[in-house]
Amino acid sequence: MLRISRGQGRWRQVVWAGVAAALLAGGAGCKQKMSYQPRYDPLERSETFNDRSSARPLPAGTVARGFLRDDPEVFLGRKENGDYATEFPFPITEEVMRRGQERFTIYCTMCHGFSGYGNGMIVQRGFSPPPSFHAPETREKSVGYYFAVITNGYGAMPGHAHQIPVSDRWAIVAYVRALQLSQNASLDDVPAAHRSALDAPPPAPMNSRSADPHSANSHSGGAR
Numbered sequence: 001m002l003r004i005s006r007g008q009g010r011w012r013q014v015v016w017a018g019v020a021a022a023l024l025a026g027g028a029g030c031k032q033k034m035s036y037q038p039r040y041d042p043l044e045r046s047e048t049f050n051d052r053s054s055a056r057p058l059p060a061g062t063v064a065r066g067f068l069r070d071d072p073e074v075f076l077g078r079k080e081n082g083d084y085a086t087e088f089p090f091p092i093t094e095e096v097m098r099r100g101q102e103r104f105t106i107y108c109t110m111c112h113g114f115s116g117y118g119n120g121m122i123v124q125r126g127f128s129p130p131p132s133f134h135a136p137e138t139r140e141k142s143v144g145y146y147f148a149v150i151t152n153g154y155g156a157m158p159g160h161a162h163q164i165p166v167s168d169r170w171a172i173v174a175y176v177r178a179l180q181l182s183q184n185a186s187l188d189d190v191p192a193a194h195r196s197a198l199d200a201p202p203p204a205p206m207n208s209r210s211a212d213p214h215s216a217n218s219h220s221g222g223a224r
């Protein structure tokens, strides 16, 4: 009994001394490292590199995770051989079409007009008029061409790559195609069951939210 308790006492002393030493040494060492970590401030000069710049270019061929643009048809609107894509890279559902209509209304109508005739509000106030989407030479352009124009801009029209994500650009192209069809359709294009509806007064434009004041508020960010 006695021997055991003596032994335990010594064992405790040794352990406590060790813990205290570790705390002192570890604490001091830790503080130093945390306070004086080597790092550069943005654009700080560096002695390490020949150009003395601490901001380094990405090594050639590196791509941020999730940003690999490996399909030119999706990201450039062009096929492998460089020609403009003639097909949409994903199925055009009603959801995609509605998204395209909404994005077109936000990003294109001020110049191209709601129906795509090129008479948007800022054109009426003096901006260079775009061509009508319904002119034969514009209609026959491929979907990849439209995607590329939205992406890169065209003459007086600025590019929208920084504002409109890739999938939304395609959705807008789909909606432009719908607008084009809407202005060039014949009675034969309307399913027989829907023809009688053509004589009815037109529904309110889909972009008009005046019928629903709550919706108007939530979409414009405040009462107007």
Ligand code: HEC
Pocket (backbone or CB within 6 Å): 104, 107, 108, 109, 110, 111, 112, 127, 128, 129, 130, 131, 137, 138, 141, 145, 146, 149, 150, 154, 155, 156, 157, 158, 160, 172, 176
């Ligand atoms: C600031 C006004 C403006 C905005 C916004 C704008 N465009 Fe344009 N767009 C133009 C003008 C102007 C031209 C003609 C440019 C020229 O010929 O120099 C044009 C040309 C085009 C063309 C080329 C037509 C052809 O004949 O080849 C397409 C396609 C087009 N726009 C689509 C769009 C779409 C889709 C959007 C919305 C994402 C959009 N534009 C937004 C002003 C605009």
